Amino acid sequence: MEPMLQETAARILTDLRNDADALWSTLEENGLTRAWVSEEDGGFGLTPADGFGLIRLAGAHAAPVPFAETLVATWFLTEANLPAPSGQMSIFIDGVQRGAPFGETAEHVVRVHGRSVSLHRGRLNEPIDSVGEDPLSDASKLSDDIIETSQIGADIGVLFGALARAAQICGALDAVLDLTISFAEQREQFGRPLTKFQAIQHLLSEMGAEAAAAGAAIDAAVASVRRDCALDETAIAVAKHRASMAAGIVSEHAHQVHGAIGYTQEYELGRFTRRLWRWREDFGGETFWANALGRAALAEPGPLWQMITKDGGK
Amino acid sequence: MSRFQFPIAPETQEESALRQRVRHFLANELKSGGFTPGPDCWVSGVAPDFSRKLGEMGWIGMTWPRQYGGHEQSALHRLVVTEELLVAGAPVAAHWIADRQTGGQLLKFGTEEQKKAILPKMALGRSFSCIGMSEPEAGSDLAAVKTKATRTSSGWKLSGRKVWSTVAHISDYMIVLARTSPAQQRNRHIGLSQFLVDLSLPGVEVSGIRDLAGKTHFNEVLFDDVELKADALLGVEGDGWAQCMGELAMERSGPERFLTTFILLEKTIEAMRDQIPAKVLGDLIARLVTLRTMSRGIAKRIHDGERPDTEAALVKQLGNAYEKHLFSAMRDVIAMKSETEIHSELLSLRDEIQLRLPSHTLRGGTTEILRGVIARQLGIR
Structure with missing residues (x-):
């Protein structure tokens, strides 16, 4: 990603992390929420990879606004040749999600059903409970107030949503690792910092390994994304599987290293782990995608290795 | 943002053709x-004739x-071949260390004469080599090696004992890590040097060690005042530790860290396609695809002249865990x-892998050592 853009986004996400309204309006004023919209339509026309870089950054800061959702919504709209409105948007992949994230504040909801994309007027006021930190609204209450509707060339709803969540997870994994390392460096027990205990070093190194694996899987998947094109299902399934798996392990170890303080609402670890637990379920967790990958492999005759290395491997 | 770098290097058409x-x-x-x-x-399939065929193919x-x-x-072409x-389970152990490790070390630290004399034979699969690092009292704590090389009027005199040297029994050369000056308490890595030792020299005794599975592929090698010429010193006296560590990225990042049990997955699918739960298979696929992405990224970085040692440790650690998981899942x-309904070949394969697992x-750095390497990169050690 362009360093300037990355720096601007990181600064906004850091400075305004505790003020959702100011955070949203500043992201919007800086044009970041329209990063994927073409320049003619008032956006930045960013590459797929740069947009996912922003989504990953949003995850790394546990941004309490629908930044990722809005970016994804603009992707669906532009793929369907529909103009993207300004303001907060939520997404609803029909048949997959129960809840629309940030439905209460989103002015519009982009609904994807197979290849059909429709832009609905928003504000879904019936909240549903969730393990996550961000509000979720009952998506079945979506209004029939459709502003526009159109088609995309391929059924990309779940895959694109899964890749976005995987990107957020990767960002959050890096953040949780940083947070846990600095906590372990400062916290002393038995007269020495936690980092001096080999048992703690091993937990942290396993967290590092998981974050690295998830990062590599998602980089490979993001590199395969093209506009006006079907998505690479294998690469995205692998990325969401690996990211969701890492989310579980990293959260568990992070809480173990932090001890009781990490189990309070005041301390910031929970802002990340609660989101990780939500995001790993969204658009299919590791078991869902393992099933999909396994079924696809079993349906193909011949050696598995040939499938894995087909077209240069995915 | 990320602490570890694995550049994405999609397979080229040329690589696919290879x-x-x-x-x-x-x-x-x-x-x-x-x-x-x-x-x-790559450890147990010792077949010099087969290695010669691969040498003739240019691999x-x-x-x-x-x-x-x-x-x-x-390095990515090499990765495709390895x-x-x-995956084919081909017997590649004879030349594996020469190809992966010794060649690179000789290119970096060997004399022109050594490179000209040895490397072409190795590339043809006609000369093999092995690693001389571990000793009875120096395993994970490698800096504790006691094998000693002392200067003589004509070169060096080597004495000591190396263990777990895979394929030493068919090798012409071993790269030995030996102490050339006493260990200092503050930094035990100082005073170690690498030597290229011709195993046919008088005073070298190679004896096989049977492994748990009953196979003899690794060895104990005794050096009883072996007279070495001056040019046996590889690289710089006292830099042995750094020279050894320079090869770790190659040693730890390759597919031999995650593909050596793949044959069990393939054979189980072949025999029991209807029994394998999709979720179990898919989980193995996702983890394997990720390991391949990481391994390719490291190969690219090595090719570009970098030293991604920690990333390599990550691949080895995750790869080892993956192989154990694969075995347990299969x-x-x-x-x-019931065992009576399963082809005996599949049961033998399962049991052989259990004995190797x-x-x-342990080899190439234990899980615990690797975790330490990663922890150091995280800045907590």
Whole structure:
């Protein structure tokens, strides 16, 4: 990603992390929420990879606004040749999600059903409970107030949503690792910092390994994304599987290293782990995608290795 | 943002074509009885004749300069070949260390004469070599090596004992890590040097050690005042530790850290396709695809002249864990039927892998050592 853009986004996400309204309006004023919209339509026309870089950054800061959702919504709209409105948007992949994230504040909801994309007027006021930190609204209450509707060339709803969540997870994994390392460096027990205990070093190194694996899987998947094109299902399934798996392990170890303080609402670890637990379920967790990958492999005759290395491997 | 870098390096058409050539070669060899597939073949599949055939195909020393018998191809080309060989279970142990490690060390630290004399033979699969690092009292704590080299009027005198040296019994050379000046308390890594030792010299005694599975592929090598010429010193006196560590990225990042048990997955699918739960298979696929992405990223970085040591440690750690997971998952699948209903070859394969599995998380750096390497990179050690 362009360093300037990355720096601007990181600064906004850091400075305004505790003020959702100011955070949203500043992201919007800086044009970041329209990063994927073409320049003619008032956006930045960013590459797929740069947009996912922003989504990953949003995850790394546990941004309490629908930044990722809005970016994804603009992707669906532009793929369907529909103009993207300004303001907060939520997404609803029909048949997959129960809840629309940030439905209460989103002015519009982009609904994807197979290849059909429709832009609905928003504000879904019936909240549903969730393990996550961000509000979720009952998506079945979506209004029939459709502003526009159109088609995309391929059924990309779940895959694109899964890749976005995987990107957020990767960002959050890096953040949780940083947070846990600095906590372990400062916290002393038995007269020495936690980092001096080999048992703690091993937990942290396993967290590092998981974050690295998830990062590599998602980089490979993001590199395969093209506009006006079907998505690479294998690469995205692998990325969401690996990211969701890492989310579980990293959260568990992070809480173990932090001890009781990490189990309070005041301390910031929970802002990340609660989101990780939500995001790993969204658009299919590791078991869902393992099933999909396994079924696809079993349906193909011949050696598995040939499938894995087909077209240069995915 | 991320602490670890794995650049994405999609397979090129040229690499895919190479993959097909290797596959074709292996299929023909298999048909003509050129080899019997086996697990963990880079350690236990010792077949000098087969290595010679690979040498003739140009698949040893692929990345080395042409002037030394190499083929000047990228680390990613080499990776494609090693993947195919491992997946086929081909007997590649004889030349594996020469190709992976010794060649690179000689290119960096050998004299012109040594490079000209040794590398072309190695690239043809006609000369093999082994690693001389571990000792009875120096395993994970490698800096504790006691093997000693002292200066003589004509060169060096080497004495000591190395263990776990895979394929030493068929090797012409060993790269020995030895102490050339006493260990200092503050930094034990100082005073170690590497030597290129001709194993046919008087005073060298190689004896096989049987492994848990009953196979003899690793050895104990005794050096009883072995007289070495001055040029046996590899690189700089006292830099042995750094020179050794310089090869770790190659040693730890390759597909031999995650593909040596793949044959069990393939054979189980072949025999029990209807019994394998999709979720179990898919989980293995996702983890394997990720490991391949990481391994390719490291190969690219090595090719670009970088030293991604920690990333390599990550691949080895995750790869080892993956192989143990694969074994346990396939063991579960096989257990869905009675042993009497399963082909005995599959049961033998399962059992052979069980007997090899404990070594995976020991050789080339134990899991605990690797965690330490990663922890150091995280800045907490």
